[in-house]
Amino acid sequence: MKICPKCGEENSDQSLFCEHCGFEFAKVDESPKRTQGTNLQDFPSSATYTPNKKSVPKWPFIIAGVALLAVVVGVGFAMASRGDNQVVQPSATSSSSSTDTSKYDDIIAEAKEMTINGEYKKSNLKLSRISASDLGKSEFSAIADEVDELTEKNEEGLQQEEDKTAAQKAQEANKPAVTTSGSSSTFSGDYAKWANTYYFYYSQSSQKQSALTIGANGSVTQKNVNGTQYFGEATITSASGNVLSYETNEQYPSDMPDTKSINPNVKITVTWDNGGGTQIYYGYLSYSSRLALTDGVVKNGGVNEVWIS
Known part of the structure; x- marks a missing residue:
């Protein structure tokens, strides 16, 4: 094997030039043979000695450069994608929060x-x-x-x-009247129209009544604003004299109406169940052609109870 005096690499014995650095071996062959122990200074001046330094391949650096470039490009794409998400996200939130509340x-x-x-x-x-x-x-x-x-x-x-339908059905049934001291428990004949549903006309702070239904058979149901109900039985007779009531020209008065004196047509006596006592209502036809009931009792400068059909 030939050792190149310039780069120190091994070559075959037939090589005329160094396979690594291209040094011409003929120059060495023509120079005097060196013997073992010869001083290095005797080496021909035309052949400059270079220490044995192996060449470093370039491909690892190329691969490392390509990998670094790929990392930089990947980071760039990731940052760009993150930036896009930050821009789009508020828009999506805005569209989801806007609700058309006028569609109904x-x-x-x-x-x-x-x-x-x-x-x-x-x-x-x-x-x-x-x-x-x-x-x-x-x-x-x-x-x-x-x-x-x-x-x-x-x-x-x-x-x-x-309730009105039930009252009409009961009226159509026309059950036999049961009379007691000139009173009738059924609302038939001239009394039939008083079997009706009435609504509390002017509500004061202490009164919670809502609707009063009198059936043709004399059954009475009073509904209250809080959902409770009272039940009783009514009798009806003719009536006369003067009784206190309200002016009933308004449909639903918000202020206390003026009071007035009326001449009742009938007297309806209600006996409430479960020991609730009795209550008397006087019925008359108002100027507005509505059936009205009043108890004629003075309360807070007005009337205690007035009902309108």
């Missing part, structure tokens, strides 16, 4: 009109088109309040219609 306005308006016209079942059916899940959301709280209010009015109206 038409339904509410139509349901209100139906309730005013006494079409309570149709009104409830219209309200059922409003999504229950929406009504549970805070942004639809105003809509939910209107739905509750309309539903309550519809249920009250339906109950009143049911």
Whole structure:
């Protein structure tokens, strides 16, 4: 094997030039042979000695550079993607938070009109088109309040219609009258029209009555605002004289109406169940052609109880 005096690498004996650095071996061959122990300074000046230094391959550096570039590019893409997400996210939040709370306005308006016209079942059916899940959301709280209010009015109206129907059926049955001291427990003949449903006309702070229904058979049901009910039996007779009542020109007065003296047509005596005592109402036809009942009792500058059909 030949050792290159320039780079120190091994070469085959037939090599004329160094396979690594290209040094020409003929130059060495032509120079005097060196013997073992010859001083290095005797080495021909034309052949500069270079320490044995192995060449370092370049491909590891190339691979490392490519890997570093890939890392930099990957980090760049990640940062760009993160930036895009930060920009898009508020937009998505904004779109999800914007809710159209006016989409039920038409339904509410139509349901209100139906309730005013006494079409309570149709009104409830219209309200059922409003999504229950929406009504549970805070942004639809105003809509939910209107739905509750309309539903309550519809249920009250339906109950009143049911009570009137029951009274009419009882009147049509025309049960035999039971007379006691000139009184009749049934509302038939001239008394038939007084079997009706009446509503409390002007409510004072201590009064919670809502509706009073008198059946043709003399049954009485009083409904109160808090949901309770009282039951009793009524008898009816003719009446005369002067009794205190209200002016009944308004539909639903918010202030106390003026009082007036009336001439009653009938006297209705109610005996309440469970030891509730008795109560007397005087019936008359008001100037507004509505049947009215009054107990004629003075209270707080007005009348204790006045009912209108």
